[in-house]
Amino acid sequence: xxxxxxxxxxxxxxxxxxxxxxxxxxxxxxxxxxxxxxxxxxxxxxxxxxxxxxxxxxxxxxxxxxxxxxxxxxxxxxxxxxxxxxxxxxxxxxxxxxxxxxxxxxxxxxxxxxxxxxxxxxxxxxxxxxxxxxxxxxxxxxxxxxxxxxxxxxxxxxxxxxxxxxxxxxxxxxxxxxxxxxxxxxxxxxxxxxxxxxxxxxxxxxxxxxxxxxxxxxxxxxxxxxxxxxxxxxxxxxxxxxxxxxxxxxxxxxxxxxxxxxxxxxxxxxxxxxxxxxxxxxxxxxxxxxxxxxxxxxxxxxxxxxxxxxxxxxxxxxxxxxxxxxxxxxxxxxxxxxxxxxxxxxxxxxxxxxxxxxxxxxxxxxxxxxxxxxxxxxxxxxxxxxxxxxxxxxxx
Amino acid sequence: xxxxxxxxxxxxxxxxxxxxxxxxxxxxxxxxxxxxxxxxxxxxxxxxxxxxxxxxxxxxxxxxxxxxxxxxxxxxxxxxxxxxxxxxxxxxxxxxxxxxxxxxxxxxxxxxxxxxxxxxxxxxxxxxxxxxxxxxxxxxxxxxxxxxxxxxxxxxxxxxxxxxxxxxxxxxxxxxxxxxxxxxxxxxxxxxxxxxxxxxxxxxxxxxxxxxxxxxxxxxxxxxxxxxxxxxxxxxxxxxxxxxxxxxxxxxxxxxxxxxxxxxxxxxxxxxxxxxxxxxxxxxxxxxxxxxxxxxxxxxxxxxxxxxxxxxxxxxxxxxxxxxxxxxxxxxxxxxxxxxxxxxxxxxxxxxxxxxxxxxxxxxxxxxxxxxxxxxxxxxxxxxxxxxxxxxxxxx
Numbered sequence: 069x070x071x072x073x074x075x076x077x078x079x080x081x082x083x084x085x086x087x088x089x090x091x092x093x094x095x096x097x098x099x100x101x102x103x104x105x106x107x108x109x110x111x112x113x114x115x116x117x118x119x120x121x122x123x124x125x126x127x128x129x130x131x132x133x134x135x136x137x138x139x140x141x142x143x144x145x146x147x148x149x150x151x152x153x154x155x156x157x158x159x160x161x162x163x164x165x166x167x168x169x170x171x172x173x174x175x176x177x178x179x180x181x182x183x184x185x186x187x188x189x190x191x192x193x194x195x196x197x198x199x200x201x202x203x204x205x206x207x208x209x210x211x212x213x214x215x216x217x218x219x220x221x222x223x224x225x226x227x228x229x230x231x232x233x234x235x236x237x238x239x240x241x242x243x244x245x246x247x248x249x250x251x252x253x254x255x256x257x258x259x260x261x262x263x264x265x266x267x268x269x270x271x272x273x274x275x276x277x278x279x280x281x282x283x284x285x286x287x288x289x290x291x292x293x294x295x296x297x298x299x300x301x302x303x304x305x306x307x308x309x310x311x312x313x314x315x316x317x318x319x320x321x322x323x324x325x326x327x328x329x330x331x332x333x334x335x336x337x338x339x340x341x342x343x344x345x346x347x348x349x350x351x352x353x354x355x356x357x358x359x360x361x362x363x364x365x366x367x368x369x370x371x372x373x374x375x376x377x378x379x380x381x382x383x384x385x386x387x388x389x390x391x392x393x394x395x396x397x398x399x400x401x402x403x404x405x406x407x408x409x410x411x412x413x414x415x416x417x418x419x420x421x422x423x424x425x426x427x428x429x430x431x432x433x434x435x436x437x438x439x440x441x442x443x444x445x446x447x448x449x450x451x452x453x454x455x456x457x458x459x460x461x462x463x464x
Numbered sequence: 465x466x467x468x469x470x471x472x473x474x475x476x477x478x479x480x481x482x483x484x485x486x487x488x489x490x491x492x493x494x495x496x497x498x499x500x501x502x503x504x505x506x507x508x509x510x511x512x513x514x515x516x517x518x519x520x521x522x523x524x525x526x527x528x529x530x531x532x533x534x535x536x537x538x539x540x541x542x543x544x545x546x547x548x549x550x551x552x553x554x555x556x557x558x559x560x561x562x563x564x565x566x567x568x569x570x571x572x573x574x575x576x577x578x579x580x581x582x583x584x585x586x587x588x589x590x591x592x593x594x595x596x597x598x599x600x601x602x603x604x605x606x607x608x609x610x611x612x613x614x615x616x617x618x619x620x621x622x623x624x625x626x627x628x629x630x631x632x633x634x635x636x637x638x639x640x641x642x643x644x645x646x647x648x649x650x651x652x653x654x655x656x657x658x659x660x661x662x663x664x665x666x667x668x669x670x671x672x673x674x675x676x677x678x679x680x681x682x683x684x685x686x687x688x689x690x691x692x693x694x695x696x697x698x699x700x701x702x703x704x705x706x707x708x709x710x711x712x713x714x715x716x717x718x719x720x721x722x723x724x725x726x727x728x729x730x731x732x733x734x735x736x737x738x739x740x741x742x743x744x745x746x747x748x749x750x751x752x753x754x755x756x757x758x759x760x761x762x763x764x765x766x767x768x769x770x771x772x773x774x775x776x777x778x779x780x781x782x783x784x785x786x787x788x789x790x791x792x793x794x795x796x797x798x799x800x801x802x803x804x805x806x807x808x809x810x811x812x813x814x815x816x817x818x819x820x821x822x823x824x825x826x827x828x829x830x831x832x833x834x835x836x837x838x839x840x841x842x843x844x845x846x847x848x849x850x851x852x853x854x855x856x857x858x859x860x
Binding site: 069070071072073074075076077078079080081111112113114115116120121124125128129132133134136137138139140173174176177178179180181184185186187188202205206208209210240276277279317318319320321322333334337338339340341342343344345347348349350351352353354355356357358 | 468471476507508570573718733745747748
């Protein structure tokens with residue numbers, strides 16, 4: 069093979085979500101889209117806030133198009149970064165400036181750039197199961213080894229004992245993702261305090277920081293009303309990776325940011341490393357029109373109530389039938405225990421009832437499936453009788 | 465240093481263009497923007513075609529925002545890829561399909577993804593001086609070594625003899641860039657035929673293909689009216705990297721594509737390697753709204769006449785004074801021989817006359833400066849007396 073083998077393998081790798089997506093389209097043609105209950109994709113179903121479209125049209129009608137669509141500086145338009153910094157300061161009592169913010173092409177870019185800036189060949193990076201499958205790709209691309217820490221049974225909070233065991237001299241970074249994809253679990257303040265205490269202890273022991281990367285594209289999708297424990301208030305050596313994909317329902321527009329904690333060791337140098345990492349991966353600047361759009365809509369939010377209604381409908385519906393799952397306080401996923409050991413077999417059986425769910429072995433937890441409830445409410449309502457038939461079929 | 469050293473070095477590296485940009489702002493405050501003749505940046509000055517803004521507003525007013533801003537598939541919206549393939553087929557007599565097109569976040573992404581898909585650690589990649597400075601970054605990030613081939617004197621076409629000498633067993637890929645940044649030179653059909661003949665001979669000798677990557681963001685900016693020799697018609701093992709940044713004046717929106725030649729060895733596998741490389745670098749999909757915008761405006765073009773007027777004005781003006789430069793047939797750059805051996809010293813001297821030009825040592829050719837004439841015509845007109853004073857100062 070003359071071309072790059074690992075790129076080819078990654079590109080041709082079987083993706084269960086993609087396969088379900090293709091199957092779903094074919095099946096919808098066969099029996100009608102309303103009879104296929106596809107819960108596989110994390111594509112937001114709730115419309116972007118009206119302000120987003122209004123801002124877009126206003127900008128297009130009033131601003132010079134060469135300025136609007138021109139390059140911004142590599143780290144992003146100053147005014148946009150400044151507004152984001154101030155907004156975060158107001159909400160979470162921080163002291164960020166524009167020079168701590170680096171605009172990105174979405175959460176995946178935020179994460180791959182942050183990892184490339186922080187880790188070196190041979191380093192280890194700890195993630196907590198269940199974890200978003202692409203973490204493995206980005207960690208490996210940065211030259212590091214992915215180490216998986218097991219979760220607490222049932223709650224899917226961090227298992228502190230296991231976490232501490234997984235840390236060693238090679239541990240350079242730790243990624244958390246709360247609200248979590250695929251479990252919908254939000255880490256409690258207690259979890260964050262315990263986790264960062266371990267990191268502080270170990271950093272001291274090693275005489276160098278272990279970096280904490282908080283991947284939080286679902287930060288604005290929390291139903292409990294509880295205060296979100298913003299990581300920079302608990303741990304200095306931290307970087308926040310954000311995306312507006314879910315909070316403004318703009319996943320295709322690829323717009324997000326990296327916030328580098330101004331209190332971290334070598335904060336300025338790490339910000340420069342972020343700039344360099346972005347440059348080396350081929351990022352020139354984040355999409356310019358949408359930098360302006362998000363800067364003008366930092367307090368706008370999608371209709372969270374719609375997701376909460378969906379959450380209640382499917383969580384209550386399924387648990388009443390006897391399904392076992394943790395109540396998700398955020399994001400738009402339900403993490404359901406399969407009714408047999410092999411999640412793939414359960415997935416196949418669910419398919420017979422036209423229920424399309426994602427087996428979660430690749431997310432680092434066996435025996436579970438993910439239900440993405442970011443769909444039309446009707447789909448959930450209509451699917452419930454099928455979920456009932458599915459569980460009954462296991463009782464025979 | 466605990467974080468990544470090479471990312472830090474890249475991020476903190478002195479960038480002459482950035483420095484000039486900062487200086488230009490300060491100087492404009494001191495003496496007035498109209499008195500500073502800044503020719504440093506390749507940011508298009510000609511407005512996007514009106515159709516672009518019209519399409520944007522039309523889409524925003526008529527389409528479902530969840531569909532418009534939602535994820536497309538990783539390789540891009542099918543209809544967008546299909547239209548691009550058909551448009552290229554019509555114009556250049558090819559047989560591309562949607563499955564040969566991969567939408568990207570602009571030219572830098574196209575190039576970094578292509579390199580990552582094609583090369584392996586230890587491979588060599590040949591570029592032709594003068595070359596866009598970021599090639600070095602992307603080639604190194606893909607794990608390969610950059611090898612520079614010297615140009616023909618004065619014409620800055622490919623020096624075939626030197627090129628052939630630079631090819632060896634480790635040569636995996638070759639990048640061409642025509643119309644060229646920074647010289648403005650368009651490779652003649654004769655150059656392309658000679659260059660691809662060498663590649664065919666060497667590929668045969670080695671029993672494996674040497675890949676040819678054509679980076680052509682300036683393809684639509686050609687003034688001569690001559691037919692552009694599209695690389696796929698001359699060489700099978702080729703990939704085209706494109707961006708709409710210049711043809712539609714949308715550099716900040718980060719929208720472009722990779723076209724994989726359907727006739728290349730393992731074309732399907734290489735397309736998959738492109739998909740995998742994009743995934744590993746953190747690209748999820750190209751910005752979705754602008755995928756639709758470009759798909760609907762494939763025949764739209766910025767006002768090329770404005771750039772041609774600028775080209776004629778500055779080229780004629782400078783050569784009449786005695787400056788030495790090749791007449792650029794494309795892009796929006798003039799490559800001017802410095803009036804002393806050291807281009808940096810010449811740059812400093814030009815600065816005394818408020819002329820901001822870019823010394824081109826980093827572009828692989830010493831003793832030259834780049835003048836980006838993608839500026840308001842007035843700036844060129846007003847700068848000419850200063851260029852005259854500058855050359856006169858060397859005659860004293």
